[in-house]
Amino acid sequence: MRKSFYNNIICTGLGIKYPIFQGGMAWISDATLAIAVSEAGGLGIIAAGHAPGDVVRAEIRKAKEATIAPFGVNIMLMSPHVEEVAQVIAEEKVDVIITGAGNPGKYMKLWQGSKVIPVVASTALAKMMQRAGAFAVIAEGCEAGGHIGELTTMALVPQVCDVVDIPVIAAGGIGDGRGIAAAFMLGASGVQVGTRFLLADECTVHPHYKEMVLKANDIDTIATGKRLGHPVRALKNKFSRDYFSKEYDSSISNEELEALGSGSLQCAVKDGDKMNGCFMAGQISGLLNKEQSAKEIIEEMFTQAEEVLFTQQANFPEIKTVNFPK
Ligand code: TUI
Numbered sequence: 001m002r003k004s005f006y007n008n009i010i011c012t013g014l015g016i017k018y019p020i021f022q023g024g025m026a027w028i029s030d031a032t033l034a035i036a037v038s039e040a041g042g043l044g045i046i047a048a049g050h051a052p053g054d055v056v057r058a059e060i061r062k063a064k065e066a067t068i069a070p071f072g073v074n075i076m077l078m079s080p081h082v083e084e085v086a087q088v089i090a091e092e093k094v095d096v097i098i099t100g101a102g103n104p105g106k107y108m109k110l111w112q113g114s115k116v117i118p119v120v121a122s123t124a125l126a127k128m129m130q131r132a133g134a135f136a137v138i139a140e141g142c143e144a145g146g147h148i149g150e151l152t153t154m155a156l157v158p159q160v161c162d163v164v165d166i167p168v169i170a171a172g173g174i175g176d177g178r179g180i181a182a183a184f185m186l187g188a189s190g191v192q193v194g195t196r197f198l199l200a201d202e203c204t205v206h207p208h209y210k211e212m213v214l215k216a217n218d219i220d221t222i223a224t225g226k227r228l229g230h231p232v233r234a235l236k237n238k239f240s241r242d243y244f245s246k247e248y249d250s251s252i253s254n255e256e257l258e259a260l261g262s263g264s265l266q267c268a269v270k271d272g273d274k275m276n277g278c279f280m281a282g283q284i285s286g287l288l289n290k291e292q293s294a295k296e297i298i299e300e301m302f303t304q305a306e307e308v309l310f311t312q313q314a315n316f317p318e319i320k321t322v323n324f325p326k
Contacts, residue, residue: 003309003310004306004310005018005019005180005184005302005305005306006018006019008189008190009167009189010136010167010169010189010190013115013135013136013167014043014070014095014096014115015069015070015095016038016041016042016043016069016070017041017042018040018041018042018298018302019169019189019190019191020042020043020180020190020191020192020193020298020301020302021042021043021045021072021098021138021169021171021190021191021192021193022034022037022042022043022044022045022192022193022194022197022294023045023074023144023171023192023193023194023195023197024045024046024047024048024049024072024073024074024076024098024100025047025049025145025146025194025197025198025280026047026048026049026050026076026146026265026280027047027049027050027265027266027269027270028047028198028203028205028269029045029046029047029074029197030046030047030059030204031046031059031060031062031063031066032202032203032204033197033200033202033203033204033294034046034059034063034071034072035062035063035066035067035071035202036200036201036202036293036294036295037071037197037200037202037294037298038063038067038069038070038071039067039069039294039295040293040294040295040298040299041069041295041298042294042298043070043071043072043096044063044067044069044071044072044294045071045072045073045074045096045098046059046060046063046071046072046073046074047073047074047076048073048074048075048076048079048081048085048089049074049076049079050076050079050080050081051079051081051085052081052084052085053081053084053085053087053088054088056073056085056088056089057088057091057092060073060088060089060092060094061092064092070095070096071094071095071096072094072095072096072097072098072117073089073092073094073096073097073098074098074099074100075089075097075098075099075100075104076100076101076147077099077100077101077102077103077104078101078102078147078230086107086110086111087110089111089114090110090111090113090114093113093114094114095114095115096114096115096116096117096135097111097114097115097116097117098117098118098119098138099116099117099118099119100118100119100147101119101147101230103118103125103128104116104118104129104132105128105129105132108132108133108134112133115135115136116133116134116135117134117135117136117137117138117169118134118137118138119137119138119140119171120137120138120139120140120160121139121140121142121148121149121150121151121156122149122151122156123159123160123162123163126139126160126163126164126168127163127164129164130164130165130166134166135166135167136166136167136168136169136189136190137160137164137166137167137168137169138168138169138170138171138192139153139156139157139160139161139168139169139170139171139188140153140156140171140172140192141153141154141155141156141157141170141171141172141173142172142223142231142233143172143173143233143282143283143284144171144172144173144194144233144282145194145195145221145233145234145280145281145282145285146194146232146233146234146280147230147231147232148172148223148231148232148233152172152173153170153171153172153173153174153183153186154186156172157170157183157186157187157188158186158187161186161187161188162187167189167190168187168188168189169188169189169190169191169192170183170186170188170190170191170192171191171192171193171194172282173282173283173284174191174192174193174284175193175195175196175282175284175287175288176196176287176300176301176304177300177301177302177303177304177305177306177307177308178304178305178308179191179284179301180301180302180304180305181305181308181309184305184309185309193297193301194282195213195281195282195284195285195288196284196288196297196301197294197297198210198213198281199213199214199288199290199291199292199297200291200292200293200294200297201291201292201293201294202293202294205269205272206268206269206270206271206272207272208272208273208274209268209269209272209277209279210291212235212237212274212279212281213235213279213281213285213288214288214289214290214291216235216281216285216286216288217286218283218286218287219286220235220236220285220286221233221234221235221236221281221282221283221285222234222235222236222240222241222244224240224243224244224247225243225247225261226247227247227248227254227257228254228257228258232261232278232280233280233281233282233283234278234279234280234281235279235280235281235285237274237275237277237279238275238276239264239275239276239277239278240278240279242260243257243260243261243278246260261278264276264277264278265277265278265280268280
């Protein structure tokens with residue numbers, strides 16, 4: 001018998017081959033990317049982001065037509081269209097509903113036909129979600145791109161694992177097989193990966209977005225938006241540096257700051273405007289250096305994770321075999 005990640009609770013519960021979710025990235029994770037990931041054996045996720053209900057419904061129908069594999073929809077709870085999107089995903093009976101940027105408690109009843117997996121940034125919300133009937137939770141650390149909480153993945157995941165009995169999926173800072181192995185060691189049953197899937201061939205972002213992620217080094221992301229209570233991690237560029245300095249400028253009002261941010265993500269994704277766009281991406285950007293198909297990404301990550309955990313101790317260079325004298 002060989003040890004493997006497959007057929008664990010996440011794989012059997014959701015009907016997928018690999019316990020990996022593709023992050024639901026606003027404006028980025030469309031049906032095309034979700035289909036590719038689900039066809040490759042992961043869980044593809046369509047991000048509703050700020051889109052209205054009819055747009056989300058069209059993406060869901062597109063995915064249903066293209067694949068019989070399960071897929072999920074991520075609803076961003078700060079969206080101006082949240083009520084209508086909540087209704088659409090209930091009507092469409094999607095397999096998995098992921099929630100982000102808030103507490104989905106009031107929708108749980110409406111979504112009873114689907115498996116609900118909320119993103120949590122604290123143990124308190126994780127416990128509340130277990131009580132509310134969530135199938136699992138995603139514990140996302142602040143290494144992640146986009147909207148983030150306070151805690152790191154390393155600190156958050158084991159603490160969440162200790163307070164819930166439902167499966168925990170780790171997210172934030174996972175970009176290769178070592179990250180998967182580490183997540184499992186912290187007690188996770190699966191991983192969610194965003195930034196690496198930005199570089200998937202099937203990801204339809206503007207080529208400048210991919211170029212920026214490929215060029216990024218370890219310290220090239222910054223968390224802005226703390227003053228307004230909604231921190232967002234993005235690549236450093238003119239937009240994010242300006243925004244960051246304006247947060248500390250008392251002559252700028254909160255309304256002005258809010259206005260400055262609006263439309264900036266779309267500007268990055270659709271126009272590829274390297275100066276004025278908000279290129280949301282995680283701290284793991286610095287590790288990523290190639291574009292591949294979604295299938296290659298998943299297979300390469302799990303091959304490496306298996307090597308690290310099950311085959312070669314050589315991958316842990318500081319763990320030595322020693323013969324102690326008797
Ligand atoms: O939601 C995300 N990441 C996102 S959403 C997004 S769209 C956006 N655009 C412009 C400005 C702001 C957002 C881009 N990236 N990740 C999931 C996530 N959820 N991370 C952290 C949380 C979270 C934080 C606090 C979830 C719940 C929470 O608690 C709320 C409560 O009421 O207890």
